[in-house]
Amino acid sequence: MRLKSLATIRWQERVLVLGWIEGKLLEKGLEDPRFFRRVVRRLAYLRAGGDPERVHEMALEALNKYVDIASGSHYVLGADLRVNIAGSSIMPFGTAAGLDKNCDALEPLSYMAGFQEVGTIIVNPRKGNDRPRVAVDEKAGDLYNAQGFPSKGLDYAxxxxxxxxxxxxxAFILASICGLPPGPDSIDVALDETRMLLKGLDLFVDGFVWNPFSPNTAALTLLRKPRVFRQYAQLVKEKAGGRPALVKMGPYEEKDRQQWIDLAGGWMEGGGDGLVGVNTYMVPKESVPSRNWGYPSAGRSGRFLRPYRQRAIRDARREFPDSLIIATGGIDSAEEAWQAFDAGANLLEGYTPYTFHGLGLLPQMTSGVKGILRANRLGLQEYQDSIKSHYS
Ligand SMILES: Cc1cc2nc3c(=O)[nH]c(=O)nc-3n(C[C@H](O)[C@H](O)[C@H](O)COP(=O)(O)O)c2cc1C
Known part of the structure; x- marks a missing residue:
């Protein structure tokens, strides 16, 4: 009996010590991107058996478990970097869709990011494709995914x-949503589902992003027509009112520029306020750095997307000068962040870079951008206004 209670105490002590170490690692990892890369990330990959998706789930669990560490992180920095979005003054660095698909880490992320794009949320719970369905390219700084829209569904979110x-x-929260057409003759189902999503989330969010660009979700190609974009923009804007109604756009090659502008133009004509650019780039199975990749293709994200992101932001700012533009795609340094602002973005968001460098990248990038602004005697809002008026 005595032996047993001693063993129990030892076990409890061990759990406490391990919990303390875990908390300390997280704290240091959130402060220092180098420590995150060299220590925290490596340990997490070991513990997750090398599966990047499991590592991501563990990261969200840890952020919730140690929410007090997140809340003490003072990430949401300084008034001088804030910009005005639909009447709210926000710090323009946020998290991209996919990072918190099911709104599981709203509170811890709110202490670190200026805004969150949650989702993509769909109506019915859906498992998505079988695992493994996320692969990592360590050298390139990229992720590949064929998740196929896993979601715990609208009610859960x-x-x-x-x-x-x-x-x-x-926190300033944008909901990424998508109604899924089950087949080629069923655009109406997608529209009905979108209505349900708008209604179900309306009371809780500061804006909507309609996402018709998921890799490995072939049915969505049906939606990618200017006429359909116009129709969806009307629907989303009707619910959004004064809040932003945005569309998530995919990357494109130079030769497809006009087609992309026409699609985005459909959204703007329907009353949409702007766009998020860019989603992942579809690549064939052979490009995925994984021997057992079970899918014909994957969506590539991270550094690889930088030129596509810049192209999309420049084109969008030129074509739609007054729009709200959110840039995403390989923004992993203050210089990259500045490039995106300079191309005309109002807000920046990320996913892949945080999986490599941790959320400590956020304060690092914000203070770097502050330095650039200071050196040029500029305010961010003032700079954004001057880019807008240049094209208006
Ligand atoms: C694993 C994974 C899942 C993603 N899921 C979504 C999603 O559900 N909806 C969406 O609009 N974008 C999704 N994205 C795309 C990101 O929001 C973003 O557009 C893209 O990854 C480029 O940014 P990054 O280089 O900062 O990751 C996902 C990306 C990754 C890597």
Whole structure:
């Protein structure tokens, strides 16, 4: 009996010590991107058996478990970098869609990011493709995914959002949504699902992003027509009112520029406010650095997307000068962040870079951008206004 209780105490002590070490590692990893890369990330990959998706799930679990560490991180820095978005003054560095698909880490992320794009949320819970379905290219700084829209569904996300708001959470949250057409003759189903998503999330979010560009979700190609974009923009804007109604756009080659502008133009004509660029780039199976890749293709994200992101932001700012533009794709340094602002972005968001460098990248990038602005005697809002008026 005595032996047993001693063993229990030892076991409890061990759990406490391990928990303390885990917390300390997380704290240091959130402060220092180099430590995150060299220590925290490596340990996490060992523990997850090398599966990048499991590492990501563990990261969200840890952020919730050690929410007090996240809340003490003072990431949401300084008034001088804030910009005005639909009446809210926000720090323009956020998290991209996919990072918190099911609104599982709203509170910890709210202490670190200026805004969050949650989702993509779909109506019915869906497992997505079988694992492994995410691969990593360490050298290139890229991820490949063929997740196929896994989601815990609308009810789950709405409950999480409601609970966050009821507990006083006031982060700026954009909901990424998509109604899925089950087949070629069923665009109407997708439209109905989109209505349900808008209604179910309306009370809890600060704007919507309609996402018709998921890799490995072939049915979505049906939606990529200017006429359909116009129709969806009307629908989303009707619900959004004064809040932003955005569309997530994919990357494109030079030769497809006009087609891309026509699609985005459809969105703007329908009353949309702007866009998020860019989503992942579809590559064939042979390009994926994984021997057992079970899918014909994958969506590539990270550094590889930089030129595509820049092209999309420049084209969008020139064609739609007054629009709200969010840049994403390989933004992993203050210089990259500045490039995106300079091309005409209002806000920046990321996913892949945080998986390599941790969320400590956020304060590193914000202070770097502040330095660039200071050296040029500029304010960010003033700079964004001057780019807009250049094209207007
Ligand atoms: C594993 C993974 C899942 C993603 N899931 C979504 C998604 O559900 N909806 C969406 O609009 N974009 C999704 N994205 C794309 C990102 O939001 C972003 O557009 C893209 O990864 C480029 O940014 P990054 O280089 O900062 O990752 C996903 C990306 C990754 C890597």
């Amino acid at each position: 709405a409950r999480k959002l409601m609970s966050y708001r009821e507990h006083g959470g006031n």
